[in-house]
Amino acid sequence: MKRRITPLIDFLNRESAGGVLILGASGLGLIVANSTLSDTYFSTLDFHLTLGDDWYLLDLSILKVINYLLMSLFFFVVGLEIKRELTSGHLATLKKAMLPFVAAVGGMAFPALIYLAIAGGVAPGGWGVAVATDIALAVGLLSMIGPSVAASLRSFLLALAVIDDIGAILIIAFVYSTGIKVSWLLAGLITVAVIVGLKKMGFESMVIYSIFAFTLWFSLYKTGVHPTLAGVILGLMTPNIVRKQTKIEDLEDGSVSVIEWLEHKFHPISTFFVVPVFAFANTGVVITAETISNASQSLIAWGIFFGLVIGKPAGVLIASLAAKQSRIADLPEGAGKASILATGSAAGIGFTVAIFIANLAFDDRQTQEIAVLAVIVASVVSALLSIAMFKGINKKVSSSK
Numbered sequence: 164m165k166r167r168i169t170p171l172i173d174f175l176n177r178e179s180a181g182g183v184l185i186l187g188a189s190g191l192g193l194i195v196a197n198s199t200l201s202d203t204y205f206s207t208l209d210f211h212l213t214l215g216d217d218w219y220l221l222d223l224s225i226l227k228v229i230n231y232l233l234m235s236l237f238f239f240v241v242g243l244e245i246k247r248e249l250t251s252g253h254l255a256t257l258k259k260a261m262l263p264f265v266a267a268v269g270g271m272a273f274p275a276l277i278y279l280a281i282a283g284g285v286a287p288g289g290w291g292v293a294v295a296t297d298i299a300l301a302v303g304l305l306s307m308i309g310p311s312v313a314a315s316l317r318s319f320l321l322a323l324a325v326i327d328d329i330g331a332i333l334i335i336a337f338v339y340s341t342g343i344k345v346s347w348l349l350a351g352l353i354t355v356a357v358i359v360g361l362k363k364m365g366f367e368s369m370v371i372y373s374i375f376a377f378t379l380w381f382s383l384y385k386t387g388v389h390p391t392l393a394g395v396i397l398g399l400m401t402p403n404i405v406r407k408q409t410k411i412e413d414l415e416d417g418s419v420s421v422i423e424w425l426e427h428k429f430h431p432i433s434t435f436f437v438v439p440v441f442a443f444a445n446t447g448v449v450i451t452a453e454t455i456s457n458a459s460q461s462l463i464a465w466g467i468f469f470g471l472v473i474g475k476p477a478g479v480l481i482a483s484l485a486a487k488q489s490r491i492a493d494l495p496e497g498a499g500k501a502s503i504l505a506t507g508s509a510a511g512i513g514f515t516v517a518i519f520i521a522n523l524a525f526d527d528r529q530t531q532e533i534a535v536l537a538v539i540v541a542s543v544v545s546a547l548l549s550i551a552m553f554k555g556i557n558k559k560v561s562s563s564k
Contacts, residue, residue: 181434182303185515188439189446189539196447208444221381229444230522233437235380235394237515240426240433241328242398244298247422250403253322262483262492263322266503269482270296270323270510271330274474282466289463289524291334292534293470295516297542298324299434301509304546308553313502315495320506323479331516335389339523342387351382351393358400389523401425438515445518446539448532457533463525464537471517471541472548476507505552511545513538 195204208226215221223231254260274293282289301324305312358375366372376397384390403422419427448454458464480503486492494503521534 181438182300182307184435184439185297185299185442188442189514192443192446193448193450195443196449201449204447208447219381221384226444229441230519231384231390232380234441234519235391236429237394237433237437237441238332238391239394239398240430241298241332242395243401243422243426243429244398245325245329245395246399246401246403247420247426248322248325250422251420253318254325258492260322260326262486262494263319264326265486265492266319266479266483266507267323267326267330269478269480269485270294270475270507271327271478273478273481274470277474278466278470280466281469282462285462286525286530288338289466289521289534290470291331291338291520292513292517292524292538293467293474294327294334295331295513295520296324296327296475296510297512297514297516298328299438300512300514300542300546304509304512304549305506308550312553313495313497316498316502316506319495319498320509323506323510327510328516331520332392332395335520335523336392339520340388344386347382347385348388351379351386351388354379354382355396355400358397362400362402441515441519445522446535448536448539450536454532454536457529458536461533461537463530464533467513467517467521467534467537468541468544471511471513471538472508472544475511475545476504476548479507479510480504501552501556505549505556508545508549508552511549512542513545514542517542 195201208224210225211222212225212228213220213222248254253263271294275290278290278293279287298321302317302321305317305320354375358372358379361371361375376393379396380390380393383393401422403420405420480500483492483494483503484500487494498506517538518535521538522531525531525534
């Protein structure tokens with residue numbers, strides 16, 4: 164008997180539940196890092212695993228195994244989501260894509276400019292931290308707020324977050340990748356060509372594709388490009404065609420595409436295992452009076468904070484209104500300035516991706532901890548502002564009836 168699914172609804176439900184789990188894992192990371200288990204926590208994350216020798220040497224700490232290897236699965240799912248949205252979702256046509264695209268660009272540009280205005284003279288490379296949106300927590304927040312958030316706004320935020328993910332991926336690829344080794348880059352391109360060839364010949368073996376997926380990951384790791392991009396590349400390469408043999412079916416049209424099948428298989432692993440493990444390992448900031456003092460005096464922290472809390476909603480709102488004014492796009496059905504601003508605040512929840520970029524943008528541990536702490540505080544404030552604004556909108560609508 165086939166299991167019936169509704170891809171979009173299943174996706175949103177998982178993101179909502181996953182958001183709660185991420186918060187729990189982050190809280191646990193903070194508690195452990197500030198407990199008697201602190202030394203064990205950090206020494207475990209710093210423990211190195213070595214595999215191979217010479218040119219095929221792989222030497223990674225446990226933290227890098229999580230951030231480089233496990234997070235590749237997260238970015239694979241992101242790649243699948245992007246491909247699905249571009250081919251059959253909210254970004255499938257220019258008309259559908261225009262508003263979230265313009266809003267996402269505004270929502271990335273404004274935070275970057277605010278960060279650079281505040282901290283550009285100290286650490287200009289950190290601007291990428293302030294532009295990220297955590298799709299799980301942002302969409303999950305709107306789902307938890309409930310029926311007061313119109314379905315059109317949830318769809319708008321989902322599309323905006325997907326485009327934001329594309330922006331984050333490009334930032335990781337072109338801003339935080341250094342020392343490119345051409346020989347390994349060529350090896351990666353050959354691997355991609357082999358995968359394309361296998362797909363054209365009709366190969367469906369997960370084992371074969373997994374071997375070449377790791378080969379691509381290893382090639383990018385050796386190239387100097389962040390290896391998690393292997394996941395994105397593989398996700399975008401996945402064809403959005405009907406899968407013939409499957410034990411699930413789409414309730415909407417009866418068929419299941421290869422992308423839907425892979426999302427159904429890997430999205431729960433990413434949401435309920437990979438991202439919580441990442442959150443637990445990367446939010447362990449030792450909070451002392453000195454840490455708080457350093458963060459409160461850090462231009463980097465304030466640049467990230469104001470970039471996410473002020474820049475995101477302002478950028479999303481101004482860009483959306485500009486798109487409407489220039490008649491290149493319409494606002495979501497039933498949405499006004501206040502609801503767009505509230506949605507923009509939800510997009511200010513940077514969390515997972517922002518923390519990920521923070522570890523790339525800054526080299527020393529102390530600055531990374533300050534950046535992570537700023538991301539956590541900014542994400543919490545953005546979430547609270549979004550909830551307050553939506554409740555205010557709902558109260559105003561109720562009183563006018």
